[in-house]
Amino acid sequence: MVPLSSPTLSRRDALVLGSAVIAATLTARQSRAAGQETIRVAFPVPVGTLDPGQFRTGGMELNYAYCVFNRLTTMDAKLQVQPDLATQWEASADLKSWTFNLRPGVKFHNGQNFSADDVVFTYRRLQNPAFASIMLAKLRIIEKVEAIDPITVRFTLTIPYADMPALVAHYQTTIVAESAIETLTTHPIGTGPFIFVEYLPGDQMTLKRNEAYFVHGIPKVDRVDLRVISEYTTAVAALESDEVDVVFDLPPEQVEHIRRSGVASVAEISSNFWQGFIMNCAAKPFDDRRVREAFIKIIDKPLFTDVATFGHATPSVSPIPPASPYYRPDIAIEADIAGSKKLLAEAGVTPGTTIEMFVPGNSPAMERLANVFRDAAKLVDLDITLHVVPQDKFFAEMEGKVPFNVDQFLGGATPDLALYDHYHSSGAWNKGLWNYANQEIDDVLDEARSTTDRARQAALYGRFQEIVAKDGPGAVIYVANFACGTAKTLRGVELGPLQLIDITKASLRS
Secondary structure, three states: OOOOOOOOOOHHHHHHHOHHHHHHHHHHHHHHHOOOOEEEEEEOOOOOOOOHHHOOOOOHHHHHHHHHOOOOEEEOOOOOEEEOOEEEEEEOOOOOEEEEEEOOOOEOOOOOEOOHHHHHHHHHHHOOOOOOOOOOOHHHHEEEEEEEEOOEEEEEEOOOOOOHHHHOOOHHHOOOOHHHHHHOOOOOOOOOOEEEEEEEOOOEEEEEEOOOOOOOOOOOOOEEEEEEOOOHHHHHHHHHOOOOOEEOOOOHHHHHHHHHHOOEEEEEEEEEEEEEEEEOOOOOOOOOHHHHHHHHHHOOHHHHHHHHHOOOEEEOOOOOOOOOOOOOOOOOOOOOHHHHHHHHHHOOOOOOOEEEEEEEOOOHHHHHHHHHHHHHHHHHOOEEEEEEEOHHHHHHHOOOOOOEEEEEEEOOOOHHHHHHHHHOOOOHHHHHHOOOOOHHHHHHHHHHOOOOOHHHHHHHHHHHHHHHOOOOOEEEEEEEEEEEEEEOOEEOOEEEOOOEEEOOOOEEOO
């Protein structure tokens, strides 16, 4: 169960829980009476590290970073780049030099002044191969980063790159101070709206309001508790009994439960989080383009989406979400069983062939997705054998190694950030995931990232979707909704499509 020392524990629950808890609750209420407001957010997975440069798990990590740190830029709910520690920026005509003007007067939580030197330190650290940040591949385009003066920093790139303002909005690029680096993994110091207080691994992180935050009136509450509750049923029960105020990233089966409960609400938006099937192009039979296309043709994406998510997702052609202006809604996403049979026959795949599919455990949506594919594959005389594997074992031993599996990824904020590493033949995720090579795809992605002409980008990303709808290394089935359960006493919470719960402007109704 979730810890029960909440300042908003109800009188009814306190009476039931006994005298020890009553005493703790009365103490908490006294601080509440003095103006204390605490928001409690439940996450299913703890942070893997307190060091933003080493983030890998998402969820609680990203939301902790948003509270405690800042980046040069940030993304709004419509995935538009907005100022953060940088107030404005400009590129050279050839897009190979980007200059960022920094916000003056910002201080770290220990009182130290923030300056361009901190930006230089952060990016040099991320670019160090020995540090092994997952940002290393993306940041290889940076040839040099330098402080021009205390509030100006310049990036010199190896290629023309149009999405630099979005690249520096990644959570792993949150700015850290060299002087506080020794305590970064135990007591992190940032510039953000909340100050780190303590973290009990696997249990709870406590943050308090930064009274000196550079945005006036932000944050509105005094304290935030980020709690780890691994089971969604337990987290939802905690929400319904007023032990937490937010449950992060509800699975589809819990969304309707909360909506019917009447004691809490659901905030839900379309996200950049996609799920689908991964075909390893270096392994048989997926080294044959015809087999990959045949498997894609088995899939009726609207049907598969409804079965897996109960309608809480949108079918998609690729990681470019349907809400994007670059999405191609005219590309077919329905099954073509006759076409699939023809391609399998041409590739020499005999009826009754058995194919193993691996599925990360503890994900009901991905298991449903695997099951519906197995049933559909019978229509083309394929026998799909499912192996549901514990997530730690799957990601350590099977992702990128087995020929065929279900997987999920949080896409980037722009098409380039969502696609390049996954589909370009030089991409780090491509090499570690599905080993896909298509020269036209490489050419399209290289050109698209080097132009600011939106019409040209739209044409290029449209062509990308045409290609991967047939000759892809896998099949993106849908872009999932991002849903969070929220207490009815909570107001001002905003969700972002990159799985952000923005609680900086949130408050509790009295």
